[in-house]
Amino acid sequence: MFVGKLKTTYLLIALLGAAYLLLITITSNSYYQLMLTLVPIWAVMGLSWNIFSGYSGLVSFGHAVFFGLGAYTTAILAAEAGLTPWLGIPIAGLAGSLAGILVGAITFRLRGHYFSLAMLAYPLALLHVFEWAGYQELSVPMRRESAAAFMQFSDQRWYAVIALVLMIFAMLISIRTERSRFGFSLLSIKQNELAAEAAGIDSFRWKLRAIAVSGALAGAAGGLYAIVLLVVTPGTVFGLQASALALIVTMFGGVGTVWGPVVGAAVLIPLSEVLHAELGSVLPGIQGVVFGAAIILVIMTMPQGIVWAVRDRFVKRARRQGVALLAAGPEPAASLHPIGEPIMTLEGVSRHFGGVRALTDVSMTVNRGEILGIIGPNGAGKTTLFNNINGLIIPDHGSIHFLGKPLQRQRPNRICALGIGRTFQVARPFPRMTLLENVTVGAYVKAASDEEAVALARGAIARLGLESQEETLASELTNYELRLMELARAIASDPVLLMLDEPFAGLASTEVASFMSLIRRLRADGVTIVIIEHTMYAMVKLVDRFVVLDHGVVIASGTPDTVVKDERVVKAYLGDKWVADAVD
Amino acid sequence: MLAALPSLETILQTIAAGLLVGSTYGLMCVALGLIFGIMRLINFAQGDFLMAGMYFASIVLTTLGLSGLIGGIPALVVAVLLAIPLFMLVGVALHWTLLGRIGRASQAMTEGELHQTQLIMTLGISLILANGALMVFGSTPVSLDTPLSTQAWVLDPFGEGEILVFLNKGRVAAAAVAVAATAGLYLLLNRTSLGRRLRAAADNPLAATYMGIDVTASHRITFGLGFALTAVAGVMVATFYPFQPYVGIDFVIVMYAGVVLGGMGSIIGSFWGGLIIGLVQQLSTLVLPTQLQGTTVFLVFLLILLVGPQGLFGRSVERA
Numbered sequence: 001m002f003v004g005k006l007k008t009t010y011l012l013i014a015l016l017g018a019a020y021l022l023l024i025t026i027t028s029n030s031y032y033q034l035m036l037t038l039v040p041i042w043a044v045m046g047l048s049w050n051i052f053s054g055y056s057g058l059v060s061f062g063h064a065v066f067f068g069l070g071a072y073t074t075a076i077l078a079a080e081a082g083l084t085p086w087l088g089i090p091i092a093g094l095a096g097s098l099a100g101i102l103v104g105a106i107t108f109r110l111r112g113h114y115f116s117l118a119m120l121a122y123p124l125a126l127l128h129v130f131e132w133a134g135y136q137e138l139s140v141p142m143r144r145e146s147a148a149a150f151m152q153f154s155d156q157r158w159y160a161v162i163a164l165v166l167m168i169f170a171m172l173i174s175i176r177t178e179r180s181r182f183g184f185s186l187l188s189i190k191q192n193e194l195a196a197e198a199a200g201i202d203s204f205r206w207k208l209r210a211i212a213v214s215g216a217l218a219g220a221a222g223g224l225y226a227i228v229l230l231v232v233t234p235g236t237v238f239g240l241q242a243s244a245l246a247l248i249v250t251m252f253g254g255v256g257t258v259w260g261p262v263v264g265a266a267v268l269i270p271l272s273e274v275l276h277a278e279l280g281s282v283l284p285g286i287q288g289v290v291f292g293a294a295i296i297l298v299i300m301t302m303p304q305g306i307v308w309a310v311r312d313r314f315v316k317r318a319r320r321q322g323v324a325l326l327a328a329g330p331e332p333a334a335s336l337h338p339i340g341e342p343i344m345t346l347e348g349v350s351r352h353f354g355g356v357r358a359l360t361d362v363s364m365t366v367n368r369g370e371i372l373g374i375i376g377p378n379g380a381g382k383t384t385l386f387n388n389i390n391g392l393i394i395p396d397h398g399s400i401h402f403l404g405k406p407l408q409r410q411r412p413n414r415i416c417a418l419g420i421g422r423t424f425q426v427a428r429p430f431p432r433m434t435l436l437e438n439v440t441v442g443a444y445v446k447a448a449s450d451e452e453a454v455a456l457a458r459g460a461i462a463r464l465g466l467e468s469q470e471e472t473l474a475s476e477l478t479n480y481e482l483r484l485m486e487l488a489r490a491i492a493s494d495p496v497l498l499m500l501d502e503p504f505a506g507l508a509s510t511e512v513a514s515f516m517s518l519i520r521r522l523r524a525d526g527v528t529i530v531i532i533e534h535t536m537y538a539m540v541k542l543v544d545r546f547v548v549l550d551h552g553v554v555i556a557s558g559t560p561d562t563v564v565k566d567e568r569v570v571k572a573y574l575g576d577k578w579v580a581d582a583v584d
Numbered sequence: 585m586l587a588a589l590p591s592l593e594t595i596l597q598t599i600a601a602g603l604l605v606g607s608t609y610g611l612m613c614v615a616l617g618l619i620f621g622i623m624r625l626i627n628f629a630q631g632d633f634l635m636a637g638m639y640f641a642s643i644v645l646t647t648l649g650l651s652g653l654i655g656g657i658p659a660l661v662v663a664v665l666l667a668i669p670l671f672m673l674v675g676v677a678l679h680w681t682l683l684g685r686i687g688r689a690s691q692a693m694t695e696g697e698l699h700q701t702q703l704i705m706t707l708g709i710s711l712i713l714a715n716g717a718l719m720v721f722g723s724t725p726v727s728l729d730t731p732l733s734t735q736a737w738v739l740d741p742f743g744e745g746e747i748l749v750f751l752n753k754g755r756v757a758a759a760a761v762a763v764a765a766t767a768g769l770y771l772l773l774n775r776t777s778l779g780r781r782l783r784a785a786a787d788n789p790l791a792a793t794y795m796g797i798d799v800t801a802s803h804r805i806t807f808g809l810g811f812a813l814t815a816v817a818g819v820m821v822a823t824f825y826p827f828q829p830y831v832g833i834d835f836v837i838v839m840y841a842g843v844v845l846g847g848m849g850s851i852i853g854s855f856w857g858g859l860i861i862g863l864v865q866q867l868s869t870l871v872l873p874t875q876l877q878g879t880t881v882f883l884v885f886l887l888i889l890l891v892g893p894q895g896l897f898g899r900s901v902e903r904a
Contacts, residue, residue, distance in 0.1 A: 059700055061628075061707075110889055113626050113848075116703065117840050118889045124837060125882035132875040240833060244707060251704060284723065285715025285829070292711030299686060299705050 009175060009258075016262075017168050024160045031277065033156040037228050039269045040160070040167035044221040045242075046249035046261025047170040052100075052214035053247070054255040055183055056207050057190030058108075062119035063246040065103065065126060066096035066215040068237035070222030072130060075138050075232045078150070082141075085151040089223035096219020100211040108207055120243070127238035138232045151227055159228050166224060167262070170217050174258040177213070181444050181453060186210055187256070188430045188441040195428035198390055200416035200445025200493055218246070241288065248295045254305030263306055268294055339544065340368035343528060344389070344497060349398035351388055351552075358384040359552040362398070366497065371519070371529045373543035373560075375536070377573050381552040382532045383425055386499050390422050391415045403496070417445045421490035422499040425532075427482040429474035435485050436461065436470040442489035460492040464518055480511045484518075491522065498522065500531040504538060512538050536574070540564065548573065590870045593747045598866050600739075604755040606862020608821060610855035611762035612835060613842035614769060615813035617854030620843060622786040622806040624699055625683070628706035630839055631832025632713035633671070633811050637818020638827045639717060640667055642726050656730040660823065664761060667815045675811030678709065679804040710832070717829035727826035732757055758820035765816055766855050769809070773851065782806055786849075834878075838865070841885035 020036075027033050045067060053060045070092035077083040077091065107118050143150035153159065177183045185206045188196040197203055226232045236242065253264030272287040279286050302309035342365040349362045359381045366372055374382050387393040389400055391412040400407040407415055421442070430438050439457040447453035461467055464484050469477065477485060483503055490498055500519070504512045516538060523529055533539050539546075539560070546563040548556040550572040556563055563569055590598075612634060619627045627633075644663040645651040651659040686701050727733075732754035739749040773779035784792040785802035793799055825831075838861055846857025861881065868880040 059703070106886075106890065113699070113703070114844070114889055117626065117844070118886055120840075121837060121882045121885050121889075124833070125879045125886075128876060128878040128882075132873065132879075241711075244711060247704065247707070283719040285718030288711045288715030289719070292708040292715065295708035296682060296705055296712075299701055299708070300682070303686075303701060 006175075006179065013168060013171055013175075017164065020164050021161070024157050024164070027157065027160075030156050033160055034228070035270055035273050036160040037156070037163045038273065039265050040163035041221050041225050041228070042245060042249055042269050043167050043262045043265035044163075044170045044217055045246040046253070046265055047167075047174050047258070048214045048217035048221065049246040050250045050255065050258075050261050051174055051177055051217065052207075052210045054250060054257075054260070055177065055186035055190060056210050058207065059116045059247070060119045060243075061116050061247070062103075062122045062124075062243050063214075063218050064123040064238050064240070064242035065119075066099055066218035067222035067225070067242050067246070068123055068126060068130075068234070069099050070096045070219030071226040071232050071237040072135065072138070072222075073219070074223035075140050075226040076135075078140050078227075079138060084149055085140075085223065085227045086149070089220050089227070092223030093216040093220035096222070097212045097216035099219070100213075100215025101208060103215075104208045104211040108204060120240075123238040123243060124240070127234040130234040130238065136233065140227060140230045140232075159224075163224060163228075166220060171258050171262065173213065173217070177210075178256075178258060181447075181450050182206065182209065184433070184437060184441055185444065187433060188438075191430040191432060192428045194392060194412075195424065195430070196441065197412035198392070198416060198422050198424075199442040199489055200413050201441060202411070202413040204411075241291075245291065248291050251305055252294050252298050254307030254309075257307050259307045260305050267306075339370045342366065343368045344400070344402045346389075347399050347401075349385075349388055349395045349400060351384060351393060351395050357552050359388065359395070362549075362552070362554055364547050364554060364557065366528060366530055367545075368496075368528055369523065369526065370544045371523055371531065371542055373539045373546045374530060374532045374549065375534070375539065375546055375573065376549035376555075379551075380549040380573075382549055383501055384552075385549070386422060386501055386530075386532065389415075389499065390420055413445070416493060416495075419494075419496035420499065421493055421495035421497070423483070423486040423490050423501055423503060425501040425505065427479070427486055429477070429482055429485060431475035432473065434471050434473055435466060435477065435481075435488075438474050438485055439488045439492050443492035446493045456494070457488070457492050460488040463491065463521075464488050479506050480508075480515075483507065483515065487518070491527070495527065497528045497530065500529065500533075502532055502534065504533055504535045516542055536564075593749075594870065596741065596747065596749050598870055599863070600749050600751060601755070602863035602866035603859070604751065604759045604862075605866060606859035607759035607762045608755070608817060609835075609838055609842055609858035609862045611765050611817045611858070612814060612839045613846060613854040613858030613861075614766050614851060615810045615817065616839045617843045617846060617848070617851045617857075618769065618813070619806060619810040621849045621851045621854075622782050623702075623803045624786075625702050625706070626699075626840075627810065628703060628836075629710035629713055629832075630810075630814060631834070631836035632710045632717075633675075633814040633832075634818040634821065634835055635717060635827065635829060635832045636671065636674075636713065637667060637815030638822040638825075638831065639721060639726075640670070640815060641819040641822040642728055645728055645730065651730065657732065660730060660732070660757070660819070663819050664816055667819050668812045670812075671815035672808040672812040675808035676804050678811070679807040682709070683807065684800055684804060714829050714832060721829060723828055725826045725828045726822075728822050730754065730823050733824045752824055754820075754824035758817075758823065761820050762817060765813055766852070769813065770852055778805070837881055837885055838862075841881060841888060844885070845888050 024036055027036060045063065048066070049060060049063050052058070073092040073095045074085055074088035077088040078085060103122060107115060110118055143152050147153055151162070185196070185201045188199070188201055189203045189206060193203055222237060225237070249264035249268055250261045251264070252268055253262065254260030268291065272290040275286045275290055298305060344366040346362055346364050349359055351359045362385065374385065376382055384393065388395050389407065391407065391410050391414070394409060402418060402420060405418065430441065436454070436457055439460055440453050443453040443456035443460070447456055461470060464487060466481070466484055466488060469481060474482070474485065487500070487503070503515060507515065512535060519529060519531070519542065531543065543560060546557060546560060547554060548563060548569050555568045555572060556566045564574065612630070616627060616630045619625055641660070641663050644666065645656070645659050650662060682705060683702055686698060686705060733752070735753045736750040737753065737756065739751060741747060741749060773783060781797050782802050782805065784795065785797055785799045789799045839858070842858030842861045843854045844857070845860060846853035846855065861884065864884055865877060865881055869877060872880060
């Protein structure tokens, strides 16, 4: 799916490079030459921001921290160690990357707004540190005697060429990111981190990789910037404007696409530079006003940015047919895989939220090959139980063992990798991704390569009969299709145990019947299933065994016909009238 | 790099300065905390709102020559009283024309995306305000010459005349106005029906809508109030702090730190957060070179974020 338009993209980049090169060679005015250099530098900053914030959704207000460190690394190496920028800029990239890993490792525990605010603080803190350390104004020394070796050209156009090469390099890295499991993992984290974790995506590791790559690009851009301008001051490289510009060129052009930052920089940098040159003496703040106005304008008129707005205008998706329901065929015999030994054991699991005892001393087992139903009134702790098992919540007391291994304190993605898949009560799709892409995210945990992941995903989709919807965006799916898609995402990693949280919610009765057949088929294929559901008429037909929770306590367990007659169960949950209707 | 052990007099002097500056920070934090608490919006332009208040003070006192006409202190009172309605209107207008319109075009925006987009828009507003001020006022630092800024009250805490604590009158006045304004906001939020509506809109926008509360209008009023309170703080700070168009950045992290420390969403908690930040900042001058003062605030801010982002008065709200 990712490969289709890749050639076109490379061709476009080659064309862009050639055209830009031509533009550089025919530009003789040194002011315009500088502009031709600054556009790719800020495009690289935008690409850097996009690789991290655009794909992962964690908005960074502090990308100047990497830019500034890169600029100072290159400039200090040149001024104090006499090192050529040909080495200094790659080292700046390395410094940016290390800074990224450090910042990420410290800051990723923060989410949303808090993360953005913390990012804001890093460059501004360093700004003061560099001022205090005596680098208020650091000049790169002149080396006219061996100009080329020290990247000091009398012909300014060389800088533009170097900047162009850096930009194309950054674009290629972006494309590799965008079209691989790297990018898809980040996108899934951006759209729903909990679902991504439950589907086996190690969100921390991918975010750390993203910020390392992003920091490297920003560091290299900063290094080149220092060499081009020959003077570095803390205010210009660590200041808010540098951070803001990375974000603004990307948002203006379009977030989450390699073309966005390039288009944004190509429009905004020349515009602000020309205005600054023409009016800067009368209106000194004109550049900042242009950037501010640009970002406001884009948000008001096309919040996705220019590139996406253009794409939406010209590429229309055809409305499709819905997926067919499963005809009631012969039910597969459960006896193919007789119910076997316990594969998961919970012992004394308790979890309190403040004063609320969500789970108290829950002990239970799940046996290989069975369908186990968890029932109980609202607030009984059913979903909390699932969250404890798959690592979203850490139990206060007790132990959970799966296939002999303890699960407590494991992160959800590790638990997924061990063979536990789950769906959520409220469907948690990645809305901007196609169905196939959604399911592929669930397959990464079991796949060595991207191709294998796609193949696994296709297999899961075929098992549920969703082939016709592969290319449909998740946001356009019906509720039934969404439920199936979540199921497909959960089985794409070929789990031993599948936990379904109210899969029938909001489904019509024919859809429920179809869904039940699919669950039986999965069990016939050897998957063990634990299911939370309120639809009792369906449950008594589906499950082998019930566990009944009330106020966080297991009040009964056993086969359907014994449980529905259990007095405590009837009292707590079913109501007297129900029993007579159900068991016939 | 560490200074010698400071004398008792210096310590007392520093604590006094910390409490006074901290109270003023408190008002700024309350304004930011109000906007966050009710709108769930982190206002990036908060520092520039402060800057707007400072230049407003300079216009009223110096450009219009009011302090020459009626004396410095009455002129300052007039500036504060004028700033409230004026910047309230500006804030309402900003929300009306820009912030309140986000997300109307596309229905597909999730709440998180909406807040993020609003946050980025305030970054745009911030850039325009700061650089617009640079166009209009130039980059020359301005210091207001009021009778308050150059005079001090002298305290003799032990009555022996050996240890004297000087209280700059400008800072005392700013702290007094800050406490009064915070108290006023507290009463508005807790004792009036407008306050109840604002808080309801914050607690549960959907339920508030069903109860007939216009949530958008509540947000508009909140943004106006937030701007007005920040501008008042700006007017007062201008009496003792020289400023230029980019002065906002000096204060913006202080405000964030105070709000996060106070517990995001706890509006009055923000005041205490700001007070503590002011104290910490002043006390750090006892042991660190002044150039690193800024860095201290950033480090404290990062530390607060990493150690306890729910703050002192906040509620932990994250749910799986």
